Amino acid sequence: MAELKALLFDVDGTLADTERDGHRPAFNMAFEAAGLDWNWDEALYGELLAVTGGKERIKYYLEKFNTDFEKPENFDEFVKGLHASKTEFYNQLMAEGRIPLRPGVERLINEARDKNMRMAVVTTTTPSNVTALLTNTLGADSESWFEVIAAGDIVPAKKPAPDIYDWAMEQMDLKPEECIAFEDSENGIKSSVAAKVKTIITINGYTQNDDFSTADLVLDNMGEPGQSFKVLMGDSHGHDYLDLELVKKIHQA
Template identity: 35%
Template sequence: MPLLLLNVNRLSAVFWDVDGTLADTEMDGHRPAFNMAFEELDLPFVWDEALYNRLLAIPGGLRRVKLHAEACGVALSQHQLAQVRDRKRFHYLERVRQGHVQLRPGVKRLLQELSRSGVQQWIVTSSGSASVMVLLEQFQQQIPCFDGVVTSDDVAAGKPAPDGYLLALKRSGANSVASLAVEDSAAGLSAARAAGLRCLLTPSPWDAEALRDSVGEATAVLDHLGDPGEPATVLSGASCQEEAVTLKYLETLLSVPDR
């Protein structure tokens, strides 16, 4: 019986991060939501863009709050952290519903192209299910449905642990050799690589410096995915002749020797 070989040049699945990858959620969504929660709970913190930029190196919103509070000499109880989580979630969901959060360049276009081509598309995020669902609801008229969603509620450890990606690979049945992750952060890149996935990195503008030492681990790095009139710039990896990430470009990345 002849041996069937996997065509690794045909893309099987794309696993998408959410915050900073699908949409610009951080500066106009999460950051002001945290600030509103801090004010409501009489906590002495205000996160401006420069500070929040630095804090983004800490994966996980509540861990970010806890460590920042400790650095300021404030010990928050578990009850206080739970209050911050609940109030921040409320304000974030409201901001998404009000249209403060927008898709990043090229995301809508690429999602639609991959959907038409029958490529599986999954979300793998360290955010909670509620935050993800309201975001998808907001954009449901613009983007196709995802084949599956893995959030922080589904795994014991968030990024940079690979748990989310490993679970998505298991649920999707996709072969890691013929799949890619799309990420924007060092933690996300580490998680994808630890799960055996090649990773296309589109760093958020405010996170580019923090990612400098991680670029060598990514299969390619672009400033964004590209749209008509808004060409993508390759920062590392294979050249992108069309100045936009397409299915063809992603399949080109599958043939790049893994690092």
């Protein structure tokens, strides 16, 4: 059995509830600033999460939910501009401290650092969103803790394609069996499993009904000492919160 050498973290929904509390309101702020009467409530946004990538999500919304909207001639630039505005509002929300990390995330990342475990971010969100989340929750230098930031349009095919995981592992000169992934969604685990990486899932309100049958462990969150996680699938080996010891046990199982 290969030694565990790296932790590969998804961002949105995994590190923080950024979809519900960050991206969704930021999209709505961008729509209002652009003079659009669009509003993505929590239920609608849950449906839009079927598609990964912010620009792709706007296009999906217009194709499936707002078909009467008359697209401008420079449609791609229009979408790109809306998404750029949304990113600015998202960064603003982050700077205001409106989006905390999920339980156990900071503790696990700090433990991994202390024990010299290599780490990477593997996400479809834009690099600036990653920077905003990390610097506003973990500190100004925290982005440097991650050997690779695989984000945004760095590969053409986004999750559920495995390309972003393949790219990150190639940059780190690692094999899939030397890594473990942390995800929260069906598209995420489809991506990691297609890249042949064992995966731990922490569900959230948007993903609680997703299919995680291919996961190695499914939890409601990473837990904290005195604040136990709930095991939804898999073996927690007697642990009640996710630490590096348990991660290694899941990797070796």
